[in-house]
Amino acid sequence: MRTGPEAAPDEPVYRILLIEDDDGDALLVEELLHDTGMRFELTVRTTLAAARSALAGAPIDCVLLDLHLPDVSGIDAVAAVRGMAPHTAVIVLTGLSEAQAGTDAMAAGAQDFLVKGKVEADLLHRTLRYAVYRSQTERAGAEAQAARLRAEENARLERGLLPQPILGTSTVRVTSRYLPGTALALLGGDFLDVVEGDDGLLHAVVGDVSGHGPDAAALGVCLRIAWRSLVLGGHRGEDLLHLMERILIAERGSQQLFATCTLLTLDQDSPSATFHLAGHHEPLLTTADGTRELSAAHGIALGILPEQRHWPATVVPLPASGALTLYTDGLTEGHDGETTRRLGVEGLLALIEDLPHTDPVTHVDHLIRRTHELNAGRHSDDLAVLRLDWNRGA
Known part of the structure; x- marks a missing residue:
């Protein structure tokens, strides 16, 4: 696990999981994260299988996902990560020639996508922060809906009892x-x-x-x-x-x-x-x-x-x-x-x-x-x- 720079005490610490099998691309992402100035904890895994234990362990705020992994690729990678961590933000990393891949990934459940080679620190900071916010909002909405359904079911049972x-x-x-x-x-x-x-x-x-x-x-x-x-x-x-x-x-x-x-x-x-x-x-x-x-x-x-x-x-x-x-x-x-x-x-x-x-x-x-x-x-x-x-x- 790698930790980002110190920041103001009221700044959140973003727990990020990078799933990337290219060491060079992984290093570039880490450098960009440092350039954002945000506080973060970065965990890097090179395969989906290796990422599974990380997702099952400590809470993760955001997954940065390469679409071409040794054990899964494309939309299947997004679906697999969403299945393992349905309430975690997912940002897909695509190549320059994959114009449609990012849109398809968002349709499959990713919060956003970034194109490798065209990402700057400010863009990464903004994208990551908004993706985590949207994911937390979705989770709160799902929990509220579950609470409403539970209350309705209890009301039906109470009427029966x-x-x-x-x-x-x-x-x-x-x-x-x-x-x-x-x-x-x-x-x-x-x-x-x-x-x-x-x-x-x-x-x-x-x-x-x-x-x-x-x-x-x-x-x-x-x-x-x-x-x-x-x-x-x-x-x-x-x-x-x-x-x-x-x-x-x-x-x-x-x-x-x-x-x-x-x-x-x-x-x-x-x-x-x-x-x-x-x-x-x-x-x-x-x-x-x-x-x-x-x-x-x-x-x-x-x-x-x-x-x-x-x-x-x-x-x-x-x-x-x-x-x-x-x-x-x-x-x-x-x-x-x-x-x-x-x-x-x-x-x-x-x-x-x-x-x-x-x-x-x-x-x-x-x-x-x-x-x-x-x-x-x-x-x-x-x-x-x-x-x-x-x-x-x-």
Whole structure:
């Protein structure tokens, strides 16, 4: 590697790779670079194969490429370099008799071309600086486009994971929250939904697909849509869970993903609630006396032992007014303050007792914020919360 002259501290250092098999031409290029007065680090390779390791190693701002190399020539050389370093500026060096070669090279992806023997220091400086600038602009545009596409995909997944409840005459108030565990909006597999059936019963689901990222999120969306369709089609209880399990197995492919979930059917006339737990934890019941965890029979998570098909029902009488909270383990598996303990259900109930009595939306938001404060970023998991409030007297 050869380093250019000293310059002002705010001047950038251009990292240049010269791919040239003629020693004389390589020396002329280096002398021209020195004459420009710019700060540079020059690496010289004589073949495309030798240049491959240089491009794979330290970052390169610009490639000066001779079109006639021992192992590749012409437009193929440009395509090969662009394939190895798609976001690096490429300036082609052509001969005096190759008038069309430079234009063809730019059509193949080069930022510019220079004719050997007709290059002066000022022209080289200007061409190199503009080529690097255009390359950086193209890269920023590509990254911005990728970010937009990622945001659009995440928005589609969010719409799938957080649907609008289908409510008819029900007076139950629905509050839902979903927070992905990963920072760049790569959604996890938590899902939830609420549907009122033609029979007047209110049906709800909260579930969690194992794993994180787009595969788990896609499967979570699939299960949520399947649940809504099956519920509206009249399927209930163990039959509903069996069909969801079949869909999970078909959609997960070779990945050994599984899902836990809680099904809830709320009868507002009784009032009572029927639960089916598939590897999931019990809901919370809030009344005038406080909040407690309901005791319910357990069944196995979906996709682990498909032949078992056993998810017993638990029926719980409800007070005239109260709230049921279904949630995923992102709410309880974080740390409990400065200790290494997990928050757990007991810690969650203690937090709920300490929170002021407010409206359901504010209460859920305060609860999530408080668990995040205690966890302090030490544990990352997706979180879904669904709260159903009713008041028959009202």
